[in-house]
Amino acid sequence: MAELDVGKHCEIESCKQKDFLPFVCDSCSGVFCLEHRSRDSHSCPEVPVRKEVCGSGSRTSYACTFENCKGRELLPVICPQCQKHFCLAHRHQDDHKCEKLEMPKPRMVATQELVQKIVESKKNAPTSKGRKGAKNSATAAKVALMKLKLHASGDKGLPQTERTYFQVFLPKDGTASSHPMFFSSKWSVGKVVDFAASQASLKNNNNVLTARKLRLCHPETGEALKMDANLQSLLSLPDSPLYNGGNVILEYLDNESAGVEDVTAYIPSS
Numbered sequence: 665m666a667e668l669d670v671g672k673h674c675e676i677e678s679c680k681q682k683d684f685l686p687f688v689c690d691s692c693s694g695v696f697c698l699e700h701r702s703r704d705s706h707s708c709p710e711v712p713v714r715k716e717v718c719g720s721g722s723r724t725s726y727a728c729t730f731e732n733c734k735g736r737e738l739l740p741v742i743c744p745q746c747q748k749h750f751c752l753a754h755r756h757q758d759d760h761k762c763e764k765l766e767m768p769k770p771r772m773v774a775t776q777e778l779v780q781k782i783v784e785s786k787k788n789a790p791t792s793k794g795r796k797g798a799k800n801s802a803t804a805a806k807v808a809l810m811k812l813k814l815h816a817s818g819d820k821g822l823p824q825t826e827r828t829y830f831q832v833f834l835p836k837d838g839t840a841s842s843h844p845m846f847f848s849s850k851w852s853v854g855k856v857v858d859f860a861a862s863q864a865s866l867k868n869n870n871n872v873l874t875a876r877k878l879r880l881c882h883p884e885t886g887e888a889l890k891m892d893a894n895l896q897s898l899l900s901l902p903d904s905p906l907y908n909g910g911n912v913i914l915e916y917l918d919n920e921s922a923g924v925e926d927v928t929a930y931i932p933s934s
Contacts, residue, residue, distance in 0.1 A: 676700050730754040779810045802907055809909025817863055818846035830912045832860055833930040853880050854891035860914055876916040881923050883911035883931055888923040
């Protein structure tokens with residue numbers, strides 16, 4: 665039966681002991697046995713280490729350089745960034761307040777800075793004359809979407825992939841003019857109206873036959889959207905679609921009314 669080639673021999677000439685679990689020095693990359701694993705025991709030529717002799721014996725320990733810490737380790741624990749020795753409790757950069765540690769910006773702060781840059785670039789851009797086309801509306805909605813995500817209210821349990829954001833302009837006889845909200849793209853317009861009414865604390869008498877109905881209207885045409893229409897289908901229309909990050913109008917309408925007559929009474933013209 666062939667002998668298995670397991671383990672390695674210690675590189676110390678006077679030792680050459682075969683160790684099945686050899687130690688590799690992290691400074692000189694030499695292979696050593698348990699007895700010669702430390703830099704001191706194999707006279708490592710690569711890195712001079714700071715050490716202290718414990719008691720009367722010859723064992724060495726490595727003092728933690730963290731302020732006011734008296735911990736020591738039998739093996740060196742060196743931070744790969746600042747190259748200082750630490751005990752196990754302070755080995756991570758956060759634990760020893762590493763001078764080379766780069767603190768990442770919080771996601772919200774980074775997002776706000778990005779939004780601010782985009783808004784400022786839009787202010788400095790030359791204004792185009794004439795009626796806004798679908799492309800301009802889509803671009804404006806993308807810019808507004810990032811701002812809406814910072815402040816919009818909605819069902820926090822909705823998956824991010826389903827969330828559709830609108831600046832909802834509220835009925836004219838109310839105290840507030842608009843409110844940022846998000847809804848599920850899988851909801852019907854009727855469910856969107858009910859949820860928006862709840863979020864804005866609006867009276868909703870849509871189940872009363874003779875009462876004025878709370879309707880969701882298109883921000884450009886003023887047309888009252890069908891209550892059974894799916895929100896995703898309205899976002900996918902080839903002509904006059906709704907935009908994720910765009911506007912919608914919520915208003916009380918008579919049963920015979922087809923929509924709001926003047927959208928500029930709700931949404932200021934840009």
